[in-house]
Amino acid sequence: MQKKEVTIYDIAQALQVSPATVSRGLKNHPSISKKTCKKIQETAQKMGYRSNALASSLRTSRSFTLGVIVPRLDSNFMSTVLAGMEKSAVELGYHLIIMQSFETDEKEKECARLLFNHRVDGLLVSTSAERGHTEHFAPFLTKNIPVLFFDRVPLDPHPFSSVTINNQRAGYELTKIMLEKGARQLLHVTGNTNLRVYKERLDGFRSALKEFSISILPDHIWQTNLGVEDGIRAAEKILRMKTLPDGIFVANDTCAIAIINHLQKHDIEIPDQIQISGFNNDPFASLFTPQLTTVQYPGTAMGERAVTTIVDLIKNKNKSPKREELDFTLIPGSSTL
């Protein structure tokens, strides 16, 4: 039934040349005459030849495949990053195998193993929220396969590359906006501070308060999962406080908006009673009333940069890891004064 695979051998036979010549001719190798090249390519076309990437990869041990491990695919931000990655990858002749770690080290490890076996030429990782071990990336190191962390990088020191933004400064600036407008009872709703991104945003929050000589109490910092549910719960908790805070820095937009929404339902005026800022500039954020103060987190750019960097490392194995930081943009909205 199934039509036989057309290989370079078939083409070779049809043209009465050797497979070696066909292989070279197909990619315009300089030592093959123009005429033969052309003939080979035409016949290949005619016979419906399709190069077998597997065979090629096996022989050359380059798969032109990049592995990507993300906590989850269904996040606004992450899908933007992936979009950027895919675009750049294709432009550079690579493609992506994308896997989810579901925020567990266990799965992350499993993904790494699988991608390793699949002989990816490079690995792009946004780490899981569990206290991140990095040993499972060691095999890549010994085989000299570049690994690059983006967005979420391990807290521990590691010998790999990374692409991030300066979360500390972003957190600092978002907090400062509220402080400058008079907020003094500040709250920070954050995610898992095992993750460097959240830890750094928290650091930024801290240093802004410090600058205004406001002492930081542990119960001004709430660790949540930053989902809609968490926002609602946080809002309820806020409503039960004896004195309301007058400024909240929420570590992502989803949660920030959930909080705003719930507080508004209970007749709290935003930003007059409480100023609120988010993080990420999710597409919906600008549509809310009041418009959310947030930072533009350059997802697409991050994806593109991650890929171009890792491809560069693949092509120049001798280069040492690169730590890159992208610019962010403050988006002032009417959720702060």
Place this chain on the structure above:
Amino acid sequence: MQKKEVTIYDIAQALQVSPATVSRGLKNHPSISKKTCKKIQETAQKMGYRSNALASSLRTSRSFTLGVIVPRLDSNFMSTVLAGMEKSAVELGYHLIIMQSFETDEKEKECARLLFNHRVDGLLVSTSAERGHTEHFAPFLTKNIPVLFFDRVPLDPHPFSSVTINNQRAGYELTKIMLEKGARQLLHVTGNTNLRVYKERLDGFRSALKEFSISILPDHIWQTNLGVEDGIRAAEKILRMKTLPDGIFVANDTCAIAIINHLQKHDIEIPDQIQISGFNNDPFASLFTPQLTTVQYPGTAMGERAVTTIVDLIKNKNKSPKREELDFTLIPGSSTL
């Protein structure tokens, strides 16, 4: 420098058995004694052996890889579907190569070619918005590689499988909600009706109006790109109408919310003056005030179903294509009466 690859030959030599035995032993082939199996696996572990998926795939011509082509990665709905796909795929021992067509036939074709060369075992496609040709999937057909369309399927008849929802009925029901509450001047803001999804939603809109004996004028149907910008433009256009509509069925949530937002800014009361319904139930939709009337579009489930179905087709090549339709859920909100 680079450590030499450990292969089954190395293990074979270390254990003084044949590579064939090692190959079998690693996967507990029944014809290898338990004892030998165990010994082989232990040594493999000890020597740091990693199976070479490329070699295996080349030999068996099964790559355990599924190709996925989507219009774009950075869409809320799509990332949900992909999340579901990835999850199911891993569970079934497969993984995903994801590519974007950026809504052009050209790129879609290119993606198909690439994925074909990479010997994917199956192809999952959500078609581009351009008038979809399906010839580029023909090679898959001849090689008996299953192709399955999800969400966006070609308008033309085709010999492949599909997983969709009943967009026609969903559109019908969303429209009917507004009609039953008295709306009579209805507007439909839709996407590219070359796409079956939008065409069907439009059909649903039409049949609901017909049921209420309301005639449909072409200028009650606006084709847009359904983005935030498009929503704003649509809202402005609405504001300029001599008589305002009293009901709008928008073909996705993003655009619906953009419209609501803009109309509200111009003091239009939703739903009192105009009822509005969306489509998709994007995570943010429920946070808006008024809460959007929409349909829950089962992204994760769709992704999972698409993968389980295609894997089934891969394993049973003789089975004929399957057309599946998933259930949707109406989410009544306060954006309609």
Place this chain on the structure above:
DNA sequence: TCATTTTGTGCAATCGATTGCGTAAAATAA
């Protein structure tokens, strides 16, 4: 015309795992 350089091709090994078929050894039956 003969020597030398340049061009164009082919040979054959290689990348690592798989598998149909054959067979020696062990287990069982007679």
Place this chain on the structure above:
DNA sequence: TTATTTTACGCAATCGATTGCACAAAATGA
């Protein structure tokens, strides 16, 4: 003990493309 069945394993070909090296033919130079 001999015949028969089972069990456990090895041989060698195969999947398709790549590439260092050798070499013949053509082009150039003297």
